[in-house]
Amino acid sequence: xxxxxxxxxxxxxxxxxxxxxxxxxxxxxxxxxxxxxxxxxxxxxxxxxxxxxxxxxxxxxxxxxxxxxxxxxxxxxxxxxxxxxxxxxxxxxxxxxxxxxxxxxxxxxxxxxxxxxxxxxxxxxxxxxxxxxxxxxxxxxxxxxxxxxxxxxxxxxxxxxxxxxxxxxxx
Numbered sequence: 579x580x581x582x583x584x585x586x587x588x589x590x591x592x593x594x595x596x597x598x599x600x601x602x603x604x605x606x607x608x609x610x611x612x613x614x615x616x617x618x619x620x621x622x623x624x625x626x627x628x629x630x631x632x633x634x635x636x637x638x639x640x641x642x643x644x645x646x647x648x649x650x651x652x653x654x655x656x657x658x659x660x661x662x663x664x665x666x667x668x669x670x671x672x673x674x675x676x677x678x679x680x681x682x683x684x685x686x687x688x689x690x691x692x693x694x695x696x697x698x699x700x701x702x703x704x705x706x707x708x709x710x711x712x713x714x715x716x717x718x719x720x721x722x723x724x725x726x727x728x729x730x731x732x733x734x735x736x737x738x739x740x741x742x743x744x745x746x747x748x749x
Contacts, residue, residue, distance in 0.1 A: 579602075579606055580603065580606050580607070580610065583599055583602060583603040583606065584603065586599050587599050587600055587603060597623065597626075597627055597630070600619050600622070600623055601619075601620075601623055601632060601636065603619060604616045604619035604620045604623065604636075604639065605639075607619065607643075608639065608643060613643040613644070613646045613647050614643075614647065616639065616640075616643040617640050617643035617644050617647070620636045620637070620639040620640035620643060621636075621637075621640040623636040624636040624637045624640060634671075634673070634674045634676055634677070635676075637664070637667070637668050637671075637674065638668065638674075638676070638677040638680070638681065640664060641661055641664035641665060641668060641681065641684065642680075642684065644657055644660055644661045644664055645661045645684050645687075645688070647661075648661055648688065648691065653695070655691070655692055655695055658688050658691050658692055659692075661684065661688050662685060662688045662689065662692075665681050665682075665684055665685035665688065666685075668681045669681060669682070669685070689723065689726060692722075692723075693719065693723060693726070693729060693732075696715060696718065696719050696722075697719075697732070697736065699715055700712050700715040700716060700719075700736060700740075703715060704739065704740060704743055707743075709740065709743070709744050712740055713740065716733065716736055716737060716740065719733060719736075720733060737749070
């Protein structure tokens with residue numbers, strides 16, 4: 579079915595049913611596990627048909643496809659940042675309510691993944707006795723995730739860990 583829908587979308591781009599074909603093709607890409615192509619088609623649909631009744635579904639599917647790409651063990655967090663941007667766009671749209679809880683869950687998971695990466699880098703700097711770099715990483719965490727109240731106790735622990743490694747017990 580994917581081959582036929584790809585053929586239809588390329589040969590008949592002016593067809594009045596092209597939007598439906600692209601939506602079906604994107605759904606098939608999801609089932610196949612081709613999240614990159616699914617994301618592109620869903621995002622395209624949402625941008626070109628923002629008032630369509632399937633626009634919210636397309637936006638949600640676009641961000642979940644991008645989120646599935648973040649689940650690899652790759653150190654690059656570009657997809658995670660992009661997924662957070664999609665979550666923000668979804669949550670800012672007052673008309674979108676059907677998948678709000680799911681999007682908030684994905685948003686939290688992405689924030690936690692970014693925080694964990696920063697903590698990993700912090701720990702590396704502490705281990706290498708690069709205390710200034712570790713301190714800068716903590717400052718970056720505080721600035722970037724200032725609204726995350728669950729992070730504050732963790733930051734306090736990391737500050738204490740850094741102070742202890744620097745023999746600054748008075749801190």
